[in-house]
Amino acid sequence: AEDDEDNDEEKEDNDEESLAEDDEDEDNDEESLAEDDEDNDEEKEDNDEESLAEDDEDNDEEKEDNDEESLAEDDEDEDNDEESLAEDDEDNDEEKEDNDEESLAEDDEDEDNEEESLAEEDNEEDNDEDNDDEDEESLAEEDNEEDNDEDNDDEDEDLAEEDNEEDNDEDNDDEDEDLAEEDNEEDNDEDNDDEDEESLAEEDNEEDNDEDNDDEDE
Numbered sequence: 001a002e003d004d005e006d007n008d009e010e011k012e013d014n015d016e017e018s019l020a021e022d023d024e025d026e027d028n029d030e031e032s033l034a035e036d037d038e039d040n041d042e043e044k045e046d047n048d049e050e051s052l053a054e055d056d057e058d059n060d061e062e063k064e065d066n067d068e069e070s071l072a073e074d075d076e077d078e079d080n081d082e083e084s085l086a087e088d089d090e091d092n093d094e095e096k097e098d099n100d101e102e103s104l105a106e107d108d109e110d111e112d113n114e115e116e117s118l119a120e121e122d123n124e125e126d127n128d129e130d131n132d133d134e135d136e137e138s139l140a141e142e143d144n145e146e147d148n149d150e151d152n153d154d155e156d157e158d159l160a161e162e163d164n165e166e167d168n169d170e171d172n173d174d175e176d177e178d179l180a181e182e183d184n185e186e187d188n189d190e191d192n193d194d195e196d197e198e199s200l201a202e203e204d205n206e207e208d209n210d211e212d213n214d215d216e217d218e
Helices: 002-217
Strands: none
């Protein structure tokens, strides 16, 4: 038991000493880590600066190469553009020439159509003038016919008046004849009356003579 107690005390002491050493080691480790970190940071910074310098140099060289290549490509593109523009100009010139020829042909056709249209308009105007002349002539003929109709109507009226006058004259003649016949009949009646009176007178005279003769005979 005493040995155990002694061992425990010694172990405890050893543990405390070990812990103290561990703490010291830990402190040393932390100091060493701090120094390592500082050294690493400085080395990393140096490396970064060196790497950046190398990167800048590489980038400058690469950029220079790329710029030269790009310039060469630009020159080639420019040459291609100039060649393409020349071809386009040639194509445009040919197309413009074709379009100009087509436009001139269309202008000629339009001019022909316009001349034809003007000729048709002139023909229509001539026809209109002819129609106007015909209308005027027709109106003149109608006026002449109306005048003739009016003259004929006047002549018909005159003839009708003459016929009426002739009819009136005939009626008057008929009336005159009737009157003459009536006068003649009246004259005949008067003559007959006179003859009747004479005959009666003769008869009376004969009767008187007969009476006288009878008286004489008696």
